[in-house]
Amino acid sequence: MSAAVSPLAPKSMPDMPAIEGVAIATAEAGIKYKNRTDLLVMTFAADTQVAGVFTRSKCPSAPVDLCRQNLSQGTARVLVVNSGNANAFTGRKGRETTATTARAAANAASCGEDQVFLASTGVIGEPLDPARFTHLLADLAQSAQADRWLDAGRAIMTTDTYPKYATATVDLAGAAVTINGIAKGAGMIAPDMATMLSFVATDAPIAAPVLQALLSAGVEDTFNAITVDSDTSTSDTLMLFATGAAAKRGAPRITDAADPRLDAFKRALGDLLKNLALQVVRDGEGARKQVQITVQGAESDAAAKRIALSIANSPLVKTAVAGEDANWGRIVMAVGKSGEAADRDKLAISFGPIRVARDGERDPHYSEQATSDYMKNEEIEITVDLGLGAGTATVWTCDLTKEYVAINGDYRS
Amino acid sequence: MSAAVSPLAPKSMPDMPAIEGVAIATAEAGIKYKNRTDLLVMTFAADTQVAGVFTRSKCPSAPVDLCRQNLSQGTARVLVVNSGNANAFTGRKGRETTATTARAAANAASCGEDQVFLASTGVIGEPLDPARFTHLLADLAQSAQADRWLDAGRAIMTTDTYPKYATATVDLAGAAVTINGIAKGAGMIAPDMATMLSFVATDAPIAAPVLQALLSAGVEDTFNAITVDSDTSTSDTLMLFATGAAAKRGAPRITDAADPRLDAFKRALGDLLKNLALQVVRDGEGARKQVQITVQGAESDAAAKRIALSIANSPLVKTAVAGEDANWGRIVMAVGKSGEAADRDKLAISFGPIRVARDGERDPHYSEQATSDYMKNEEIEITVDLGLGAGTATVWTCDLTKEYVAINGDYRS
Known part of the structure; x- marks a missing residue:
């Protein structure tokens, strides 16, 4: 069990006033x-x-x-x-x-x-x-x-x-x-x-x-x-x-x-x-990065949320973030497995301000170096635009690190 | 990237005869x-x-x-x-x-x-x-x-x-x-x-x-x-x-x-x-153990399979197996989250031949030592009986180890 405070902990505690009653x-x-x-x-x-x-x-x-x-x-x-x-x-x-x-x-x-x-x-x-x-x-x-x-x-x-x-x-x-x-x-x-x-x-x-x-x-x-x-x-x-x-x-x-x-x-x-x-x-176990995932252009808000959670729950996406890898291929995979409507050739994917893919292909203007630098941040924002409708949703998760496996698997070994 | 052959690899290759045509x-x-x-x-x-x-x-x-x-x-x-x-x-x-x-x-x-x-x-x-x-x-x-x-x-x-x-x-x-x-x-x-x-x-x-x-x-x-x-x-x-x-x-x-x-x-x-x-x-990435999950007593075969996959896909179950921990609490959790009908107070859970829980409680006859010994095996069988119907299904997965995270997250760091 790790005793160290998460690197993502708030820097200070708020004053908590009394609530009458x-x-x-x-x-x-x-x-x-x-x-x-x-x-x-x-x-x-x-x-x-x-x-x-x-x-x-x-x-x-x-x-x-x-x-x-x-x-x-x-x-x-x-x-x-x-x-x-x-x-x-x-x-x-x-x-x-x-x-x-x-x-x-x-x-x-x-x-x-x-x-x-x-x-x-x-x-x-x-x-x-x-x-x-x-x-x-x-x-x-x-x-x-x-x-x-x-x-x-x-x-x-x-x-x-x-x-x-x-x-x-x-x-x-x-x-x-x-x-x-x-x-x-x-x-x-x-x-x-x-x-x-x-x-x-x-x-x-x-x-x-x-x-x-x-x-x-x-x-x-x-x-x-x-x-x-x-x-x-x-x-x-x-x-x-x-x-x-x-x-x-x-x-x-x-x-x-x-x-x-x-x-x-x-x-x-x-x-x-x-x-x-x-x-x-x-404070997720082993978390080193906070990940915000926004899905836009889905058929409905509910569809957007299911796709966003499919991305947020993918071990491959979460390990990629832990490895500071802007692995948009894994995001395509997670969109595809969600079961919601998606058109491969309309997908656009951004990491923070950097669009890495559009129209179902790698964005020709995408810079590997800029993306790699962005992935070093403590807070990562991933945006997926499906190009189908007006549905949007945002969800949050953390990365999947070896520490997670250690916390949940090591204590008996 | 790990170059070593999985410890679960077959010990020998079959003779592969020709197929005419x-x-x-x-x-x-x-x-x-x-x-x-x-x-x-x-x-x-x-x-x-x-x-x-x-x-x-x-x-x-x-x-x-x-x-x-x-x-x-x-x-x-x-x-x-x-x-x-x-x-x-x-x-x-x-x-x-x-x-x-x-x-x-x-x-x-x-x-x-x-x-x-x-x-x-x-x-x-x-x-x-x-x-x-x-x-x-x-x-x-x-x-x-x-x-x-x-x-x-x-x-x-x-x-x-x-x-x-x-x-x-x-x-x-x-x-x-x-x-x-x-x-x-x-x-x-x-x-x-x-x-x-x-x-x-x-x-x-x-x-x-x-x-x-x-x-x-x-x-x-x-x-x-x-x-x-x-x-x-x-x-x-x-x-x-x-x-x-x-x-x-x-x-x-x-x-x-x-x-x-x-x-x-x-x-x-x-x-x-x-x-x-x-x-x-x-040959799953980082796999050290094969896990067979059988669900019995579900409302239908389809329900049994969804519950079995909910267990097989749970990171908490898979890390527990990696840690050689017969963590039946996490199996209850995975049954509960599957969305399929389950009655907490009818659940029975076994690891191999050892029933660890029945009627929604820890089995009073369960031996921690015997279970702990069983979990050292390379092939783990988990059986869940829901006690509701005749639906059954069996699925297979592997454990979730730090090696999985390393293979999928480390290559850029």
């Missing part, structure tokens, strides 16, 4: 890790609205099942997250653990069990003993403080090499509202898998159905547009909590997703989700 | 490689029947386009294959090259241009100058010999670490007929991509539509059930030629794919295709 506490429960926090409790004011999107895996973890079930009810009072054990593929025992934890958390936060949300990340297939941490929940809920966002980001890390934060303050019909988010990402550890967790909170007074609409729309071009290795976790969880505390400062209660007063909030939320998603990619 | 010649045309053959000419007796299956890429190479076009006509007199340049993504120039080559080959073999079949493998995006080799075709067609199958296998190699051969002799209604096959596989070289080429010939008198039916059926559980890195070439080509020469020894002409006299031939052809396909996997 959110309190945070963390603890060292010793679930798996030693000498670090591995338990996060976040409590929410009464009537806090909640929305969530979860893994599309057909084999989700027990906490994902519980969150999906409680979401229908629309309010949240407490979130409990542990790192070190994912409580996934743990069968009946897994359900018993989430039930026991939910009961303890509800007692700790004096709320209904259906107002509890849980997430777990770490080892899978290993039973998670709730007795390791349920006795801590009451004290944590009691002692939780509003200014602990940096602690929250650290407690949920697994093989992340840095904690991931983002914050924004935005105008909602004349009142300033704040959005804070934390994430943990694409790290894997024996015998685990990647799990992406992200929790976002705001003091804006936004009703749960609107919150859900905003989150579902916001995720499409952000968390659903990133890939490290095409592998989907059993536990991916992104939740958005709105305490509504800004109503006291005059923010209107929003009950319609089409309300034009939401526009600035929508944009800020989208930017914040993209910021967190890119931090996840930039 | 097939003659072979090879040459050093110097298209890209030096001091090795890179041009193969195979001529066929009059009325040789032909069938083919090709890449599903939406961006196929120019030779693939030509083969597809000529196939409708049903007979073949000459096959020309070059290594060193794939003539893919070469636009108008690519079509001019195949047209010029087809003309020269038709002259050389005294046949119609629509009886010519072409395949190219190597660099892509680089124009292939037909003048490099068209002047050699007449002499090669003239001097071709029946006993040159070993030469044929070598001339089509790119980054393969060994040539790939298979042969079978089988009874067709009382007459012995022979099937020979060669293949080249999953090697990639800057700035290239994997290309799978395979050519199979027989002296059995089988009509083209029957041949096509046999080949299309035979490919499903063989070449279409292998994956090295999920990347699909622009140039994948598998062709089957039947000279009919065995008719002179009493073999009946077969014009109906349902003819029961074909049964032994069908089985032998299937075995031969599987043999060649596994040789391709075993």
